Amino acid sequence: MFRCSEVAERASRMIDGELDFWQRANMKLHLALCRGCRAFMAQMRKTKELTELVGAAGDPVPSEDIQAALARRQRRSGKQI
Numbered sequence: 001m002f003r004c005s006e007v008a009e010r011a012s013r014m015i016d017g018e019l020d021f022w023q024r025a026n027m028k029l030h031l032a033l034c035r036g037c038r039a040f041m042a043q044m045r046k047t048k049e050l051t052e053l054v055g056a057a058g059d060p061v062p063s064e065d066i067q068a069a070l071a072r073r074q075r076r077s078g079k080q081i
């Protein structure tokens with residue numbers, strides 16, 4: 001069976017489905033017995049979901065530069081009107 005450090009090493013690849021059958025079986029066995037690694041895996045999954053969400057949505061929030069530029073332009077056009 002894997003040790004905690006080995007589970008941590010493979011957590012990301014486990015989520016990506018890149019482990020072979022034997023490694024997955026070892027991971028599952030360890031996770032069934034080790035609460036710490038279960039929590040670690042849950043955290044990894046959550047982080048990954050968020051990363052994918054942000055990646056899928058592109059860049060939903062304009063960067064600070066763009067926001068500043070937009071604000072400057074709005075102020076300027078406001079004076080002209």
Ligand SMILES: [Zn+2]
Nearest residue numbers: 003004034037
């Ligand atoms: Zn563990």
